[in-house]
Amino acid sequence: MRVGVNKFILGFFPTPLHELKNFSAMYPDYRVFIKRDDHTGLATGGNKTRKLEYLIGDALAKGADTVITGGAQQSNHCRQTAAACNMAGLKCHLLLGGDSPGEHTGNLLLSTIFGATIHYTGAQRKGEDMDLLAKQLKEKGYKPYIIPYGGSNITGAMGYLEAAGELKTQLDREGLDIDYIFFASSSGGMQAGLMLGKAICGLGATLMPIRIDKQETAGQSLENIIRNLVNEGIRNLDIKDTTSLDQLPMIRGYEEAGYGVVTHQEKEAIGILARTEGILLDPVYTGRAFYGMMHHMQKGFLRTGTNVLFWHTGGIPANFNYAEKLIDP
Numbered sequence: 588m589r590v591g592v593n594k595f596i597l598g599f600f601p602t603p604l605h606e607l608k609n610f611s612a613m614y615p616d617y618r619v620f621i622k623r624d625d626h627t628g629l630a631t632g633g634n635k636t637r638k639l640e641y642l643i644g645d646a647l648a649k650g651a652d653t654v655i656t657g658g659a660q661q662s663n664h665c666r667q668t669a670a671a672c673n674m675a676g677l678k679c680h681l682l683l684g685g686d687s688p689g690e691h692t693g694n695l696l697l698s699t700i701f702g703a704t705i706h707y708t709g710a711q712r713k714g715e716d717m718d719l720l721a722k723q724l725k726e727k728g729y730k731p732y733i734i735p736y737g738g739s740n741i742t743g744a745m746g747y748l749e750a751a752g753e754l755k756t757q758l759d760r761e762g763l764d765i766d767y768i769f770f771a772s773s774s775g776g777m778q779a780g781l782m783l784g785k786a787i788c789g790l791g792a793t794l795m796p797i798r799i800d801k802q803e804t805a806g807q808s809l810e811n812i813i814r815n816l817v818n819e820g821i822r823n824l825d826i827k828d829t830t831s832l833d834q835l836p837m838i839r840g841y842e843e844a845g846y847g848v849v850t851h852q853e854k855e856a857i858g859i860l861a862r863t864e865g866i867l868l869d870p871v872y873t874g875r876a877f878y879g880m881m882h883h884m885q886k887g888f889l890r891t892g893t894n895v896l897f898w899h900t901g902g903i904p905a906n907f908n909y910a911e912k913l914i915d916p
Contacts, residue, residue, distance in 0.1 A: 591644050591806070593641070593644035593648040594641055594644040595640055595643040595671075595675055596630075596640060597628075597640050597643065597671050598629050598637065599626070600627070600753060601625060601753045601756070601757060602622060602624050602626050603623040604620060604623070604754070604757045605623075606618060606740045606759075606879065607619045607621055607860075607864050607866075609863040610847025610859070610860060610879055615894060616884070616891040617889065617892075617895050618893075618894045618898065619880075619894075619895045619896075620896045621866070621899055622754060622852075622894070622898045623899050624637070624750075624898060624899055624900050625866075625900070625901040625903060629667050629671060629674075630670035630671075630701070631666075631697070631903055632667055632901045633663050633667055633900060634662045634663075634667075634747075634900035634901055635663060635667040635670075635737075635901075636746075637749065637750055637811070638738035638743035638744070638746040638747070638778075639741075639743075639746075639778075640848075641743060641745045641746050642734050642742055642743050643671050643672070643675050643716055643739055643744050645742050646732035646759060647675060649732060650730055651730045652678060653677060653678040653679070653724055653730060653732065654668060654680070654731070654733075654816060655680045655682070655714075655717050655733050656668050656679075656681060656714060656717070656735070656736070657683065657684075657708070657713060657714020657736060658682075658683065658684070658712060658736060659683065659685075659846070659847060660685050660694070660695045660712075660845065661693050661694045661695060661871065661905045662694060662905075663869075663901060663904075663905070664737050664738055664774075665698055666694040666701070666904065668681070668738075669701035670697075670701050672703070677732075678704070678729070679701070679702070679703040679704065679712060680705075680724070680731075681698055681706065681710075682708045682714050682715075682716055682720065683698075683705055683707055683708065683712070684698075684707075684708055684709065684711060684713075684716060685712070686707050692778055692907050693904045693905045693906070693908030693909075694905055695908070697904055698903075700744075702776045703859045704706055712849070713736040713802075713805070715805070717733050721733055723848070724737070734773050735909050737773060737774025737778030737879035738776055739775045739777075739812065739816070740776065740816070741779075741819045741823065743781060744776045744777075744779045744783065744816050744820065745781075746780060747779075747780025747781050748781075748784035748787065748820070749780075749784065749801065750780065750784065751783075751784025751790050752784055752788045755789065755790045755906075756792065763894065764894060766793065766890065766894050766895065767792060767795050767893065768793070768794050768795060768891075768896045769795040769796075769797060769883075769895065769896070770794075770795070770796055770900060771799050771873055771875065771900055772797060772799065772813075773798075773872060774804065775804075775809055775813040775816060776816065777900070778794070778796050778813050779813045779816035779817050779820065780830075781893075782835075783817060783820040783821075787840060792896065793836070794836050795879075795883070796837055796838060797838050797841055797875060797876040797879035797880070798838060798839050798841065798842045799846065799872055799876065800842060800846040801842045801845065801846070802817070802846060809835055809837070813835055813837075815825065817832055838879060838905060841875055841879045841882075843874070847870075847871050849870045849909050849913065852874070852875060853870045853874035853875050854870075854874070854912070854913055855881075856873075856874045856877040856878040856881060857869075857877075867903050867906065868899070868902075869901070869903055869905045869906060869907045870905055870906060870912065870913060871902060872900055872902050873899055873900055873901070873902055876900075895903040
């Protein structure tokens with residue numbers, strides 16, 4: 588499924604889909620699979636590659652010479668945006684929360700190596716000052732293009748509408764049915780795209796988004812952001828049958844420690860998958876979401892005898908920033 592015309596190729600697709608056989612042996616009532624968007628290729632990979640193909644394509648189509656986006660200092664989105672801008676010949680400005688650190692590690696190190704111009708924004712970690720920076724750059728003669736926090740607008744969401752079709756094709760080829768799809772939901776674009784793509788391509792799995800961040804974005808709840816994106820997609824794509832889009836799934840309860848706070852949950856999930864399958868999760872998004880999936884299986888919240896998919900959204904570089912939290916003293 589390909590959507591839109593302004594697409595700038597950044598990644599390698601389709602990403603792998605395979606069974607976690609060793610891990611599944613821990614949960615004999617389930618078969619667990621993984622979709623490897625940590626292997627999209629751009630700047631060590633991750634889910635933002637899919638969004639950025641459409642966002643960078645739109646920026647180029649509109650004649651931009653500069654991209655502005657924002658996030659936390661360990662933002663996977665910002666790291667991949669910086670790399671994507673280099674591929675497209677665009678300048679990149681990143682608004683990152685907090686103050687300039689004494690040492691650059693993880694995603695911040697990579698964003699710096701990629702040559703992004705970094706602006707530290709204190710308590711504002713979701714790009715709240717992007718419009719102001721865009722105005723300043725315009726006054727200097729630049730043509731800036733703003734990519735919202737997490738790349739989560741309807742343009743970025745098209746990357747995961749397309750991804751839903753990619754998964755459906757893989758499942759059909761292997762003769763597989765997936766009953767549940769777990770993934771980290773934070774800025775909303777991936778979830779909105781999957782919901783739209785699921786409706787269009789007939790993917791039958793139940794989406795199981797694990798909420799990662801309890802903080803609102805620009806005064807809006809995550810649910811409102813996703814609902815607005817889905818409604819915009821329904822209008823833009825002229826989707827007639829919206830029955831599957833009436834309900835907005837969201838799994839709460841795993842985000843209470845706060846965004847980017849590593850707890851025993853993330854540490855346990857990272858260790859288990861690494862030691863059973865040799866696959867790395869990250870401490871902010873996938874570690875938290877994978878634990879949520881494990882907890883659902885442990886407690887019998889899912890139907891037994893079903894197939895469960897974890898959609899790995901990347902984020903590996905952040906492990907190096909959280910090293911002291913992940914290693915027992």
